[in-house]
Amino acid sequence: MIEAVGLTKRFGAKTAVDQLSFQVKPGHVTGFLGPNGSGKSTTMRMIVGLDRPTAGHVTINGHPFRELPNAQRHVGALLDAKAMHGGRRARTHLLSIAQLSGIPERRVDEVLAVVGLQDVARQRTKGFSLGMGQRLGIATALLGDPKVLLFDEPVNGLDPEGILWVRNLMRRLASEGRTVLVSSHLMSEMALTADHLIVIGRGRLLADMGTQEFITHNSAGFARVRTADTGPRGRDTLGTALTEAGGRGLQEPDGALRVTGLELPRISDLAHEAGVRLWELSPHRASLEEAYMRMTQSSLEYTSTEDPRAELWEPEPLTVPAWEDETAAPEVPQTGFYAPAPPGAGGRPFLMPSDPGELARAAGNTTADSQEDSR
Numbered sequence: 001m002i003e004a005v006g007l008t009k010r011f012g013a014k015t016a017v018d019q020l021s022f023q024v025k026p027g028h029v030t031g032f033l034g035p036n037g038s039g040k041s042t043t044m045r046m047i048v049g050l051d052r053p054t055a056g057h058v059t060i061n062g063h064p065f066r067e068l069p070n071a072q073r074h075v076g077a078l079l080d081a082k083a084m085h086g087g088r089r090a091r092t093h094l095l096s097i098a099q100l101s102g103i104p105e106r107r108v109d110e111v112l113a114v115v116g117l118q119d120v121a122r123q124r125t126k127g128f129s130l131g132m133g134q135r136l137g138i139a140t141a142l143l144g145d146p147k148v149l150l151f152d153e154p155v156n157g158l159d160p161e162g163i164l165w166v167r168n169l170m171r172r173l174a175s176e177g178r179t180v181l182v183s184s185h186l187m188s189e190m191a192l193t194a195d196h197l198i199v200i201g202r203g204r205l206l207a208d209m210g211t212q213e214f215i216t217h218n219s220a221g222f223a224r225v226r227t228a229d230t231g232p233r234g235r236d237t238l239g240t241a242l243t244e245a246g247g248r249g250l251q252e253p254d255g256a257l258r259v260t261g262l263e264l265p266r267i268s269d270l271a272h273e274a275g276v277r278l279w280e281l282s283p284h285r286a287s288l289e290e291a292y293m294r295m296t297q298s299s300l301e302y303t304s305t306e307d308p309r310a311e312l313w314e315p316e317p318l319t320v321p322a323w324e325d326e327t328a329a330p331e332v333p334q335t336g337f338y339a340p341a342p343p344g345a346g347g348r349p350f351l352m353p354s355d356p357g358e359l360a361r362a363a364g365n366t367t368a369d370s371q372e373d374s375r
C-alpha cells in the first residue's frame with residue numbers, strides 16, 4: 001500500500017503538491033487523474049524518493065522509499081519512458097538495472113517477453129518508437145517483480161492494440177494483489193482500467209473514490225426525450241408542456257430534446273397528458289470524461305481561451321423552439337432528476353438512483369415527495 005499524509009511540495013513560490021493525503025490499496029488499479037500541471041508527476045516522484053517533500057510524508061508498505069531495502073524488489077515505476085541511454089540495447093539496459101538490484105538474468109528475458117520486445121531486445125533504444133520505449137519502461141518497472149507499481153502515462157504513444165495490452169496488464173497485476181497506481185489523460189481508457197480514482201487539481205485532492213461512484217457524483221443529469229416522428233408538432237407541444245411544468249428543453253443535434261428540471265416519470269406523465277407519443281425517454285448516463293471535466297474545470301492550470309468543454313454542460317440549441325421564447329427557463333432546482341447549477345456556483349452534483357425501482361416509486365410521488373428524492 002502507498003500512503004501519503006499531508007504531502008506537500010513547493011518549488012520556490014510554486015506549490016506543486018498541496019497537503020495531499022490518500023491511500024493506494026493493493027488489489028486495485030487506482031487511476032491518478034488531474035489536469036496538466038496539477039502535481040501528479042511530482043507526487044509520483046516523491047513516492048519513489050526522487051523529490052523530497054517540503055512537508056508531510058509518503059510511505060510504501062509503511063516505509064519511506066529511501067528506507068526500503070532493495071527498493072527495486074518492492075516498487076517498480078515508469079515515470080519517463082525516454083529516461084534511458086539511447087546507445088544501449090534494450091536487453092543491456094534491463095540487464096544493467098537487474099545486476100544493480102541482484103535480479104537474475106533470466107528475469108530480463110522474462111520481462112522482455114511479457115512486454116513483447118524479445119525480437120528487438122538487441123536493438124539500441126535510440127531507434128525505438130515512443131510505444132516501444134513505453135514497453136521497455138514497463139519492462140523496467142516489472143523487473144523486480146514488485147508488489148507496488150507506478151505508471152505515469154503508460155499508454156502515451158501506444159497504438160490501440162498496445163493500449164488494450166496495457167489495460168489488461170494493469171488489471172492482471174492488480175488481480176495478483178499488487179498495488180497499481182496509474183496516471184493518464186485518456187479518460188475513456190481510465191474508465192475501463194481503473195476501479196478506483198484519485199483526482200487532484202492544483203496539487204490538492206479533489207476526489208478519492210470508486211470510478212463508478214466518481215462518475216455518479218459528478219454527472220450533469222438530464223433526460224433525453226424523442227417524440228414520435230409521426231406527429232411533426234409533437235415536440236413543440238411537449239416542449240410547451242414541459243416549460244409550463246417548470247422544465248427546460250434544448251434541442252439535441254439529432255432532434256431529441258435534452259430536458260432538465262423534471263423527473264423522468266413527470267416527463268412521461270406530461271407527454272401522456274399532452275397526447276404526445278414518445279419514442280425515447282432515457283436518463284443521460286455520463287462518461288468519466290464528462291464527470292472529470294465537471295469536477296476539474298475550476299482546477300485547470302491551463303485552459304484554452306475557447307473552452308471546448310462547454311458543450312458538455314449545455315449544448316447550443318440548433319433552433320430555438322417556439323416554447324423556449326415564451327417562458328424563461330426557471331432557476332434549476334437541486335433535487336431528483338435535475339441538472340445541478342454549474343460547479344463553483346454552489347450546485348450539488350446530480351445523482352442517478354442506483355436502484356432502478358426508485359424511478360418507479362418516484363412515478364407515484366407528488367411534487368412535494370419528489371423533493372425528498374434527492375441523494
Ligand SMILES: Nc1ncnc2c1ncn2[C@@H]1O[C@H](COP(=O)(O)OP(=O)(O)OP(=O)(O)O)[C@@H](O)[C@H]1O
Binds near residue numbers: 014035
Ligand atoms: N523541478 C521543478 N521546478 C519547478 N517547478 C516544477 C518542477 N517540477 C514540477 N514543477 C511545477 O509543478 C507543477 C506540477 O507539475 P507536475 O509535472 O507534477 O504536474 P502533472 O500533473 O504531472 O502535469 P502533466 O499532466 O502535464 O504531466 C507544475 O506547475 C510544474 O511546472
